[in-house]
Amino acid sequence: MSDQGKVSPARRRGLSDEVADRIREAIFSGVYAPGAQLREVELSVTMDVSRGPVREALRVLEREGLVHCAWHRGTTVTTVSAEDVAELDSLRGALEDLAVRQVITRASDEDLASLAKTAEVMKHVTDAHEMVRLDIAFHDAVFAAAGHQRLADAWDGIRCQVHLFLLTRINLSTDGYLGCIPREHHGLVTALRSRDTETALDLFAAHRRHAVDVVTANADPN
Incomplete structure (x- = not known):
């Protein structure tokens, strides 16, 4: 039987999800206040992971509205207007x-x-x-x-x-x-x-x- 039409196996929860959880928790705990800068390099060192999962995690948090990414300012915790x-x-x-x-x-x-x-x-x-x-x-x-x-x-x-x-x-x-x-x-x-x-x-x-x-x-x- 060919693979056409088959459902692909589900992937296990990735490292980027765990990183997103930890950054989200830090925001909710007040470690990172609104307006705080979130630098990929610093986050990767702090959490002992490569920058790839950090970058993906920040994209997840951006979709949730918790962070804002801008090319000229980097990533910051969202400031509510x-x-x-x-x-x-x-x-x-x-x-x-x-x-x-x-x-x-x-x-x-x-x-x-x-x-x-x-x-x-x-x-x-x-x-x-x-x-x-x-x-x-x-x-x-x-x-x-x-x-x-x-x-x-x-x-x-x-x-x-x-x-x-x-x-x-x-x-x-x-x-x-x-x-x-x-x-x-x-x-x-x-x-x-x-x-x-x-x-x-x-x-x-x-x-x-x-x-x-x-x-x-x-x-x-x-």
């Missing part, structure tokens, strides 16, 4: 409104209990970067509980950029952050558990708007 904030907020809002409606009509009590557990863990967090992780994890769980695969896929397409936006938010100001985020998420869970669509939509919108307002108020006007 006012236009980025507006576009992310409008798209996230559209996706999240649908997710909230889906969760209220379709999510099981077990799904909502899982959301409540994530919100509860937030009360004991003392590190802003960890709080951002839990914030993203909470919204991951909301989209998962919606029971809508294409909606979850759409969220997955912007979640890294939302994570970067929230890192921008804490880099600008952490005043009251560790206290307000658990309270906000407790309110979100309460509204979802009550199956109160309008209240839930209003609270999710207020939650998004709070972060956008902090970034807008503290951003460099230049």
Whole structure:
């Protein structure tokens, strides 16, 4: 039998994926802040790999929106612009409104209990970067509980950029952050558990708007 029409064997996960994971984690941990330069040579030495996997990893991260590559500046961690904030907020809002409606009509009590557990863990967090992780994890769980695969896929397409936006938010100001985020998420869970669509939509919108307002108020006007 000829090879024509056969499906090629799947390749194992490559080194470039591992490198991308490590750089992404460094960005999310605050090791590389927005605007930081990412040099292939330095990264290859730090991670003890050749420049090829590093170059491929940076391309992956560029597709995720986490880094920006320019021939005259090299690669830098993405700096979130006012236009980025507006576009992310409008798209996230559209996706999240649908997710909230889906969760209220379709999510099981077990799904909502899982959301409540994530919100509860937030009360004991003392590190802003960890709080951002839990914030993203909470919204991951909301989209998962919606029971809508294409909606979850759409969220997955912007979640890294939302994570970067929230890192921008804490880099600008952490005043009251560790206290307000658990309270906000407790309110979100309460509204979802009550199956109160309008209240839930209003609270999710207020939650998004709070972060956008902090970034807008503290951003460099230049």
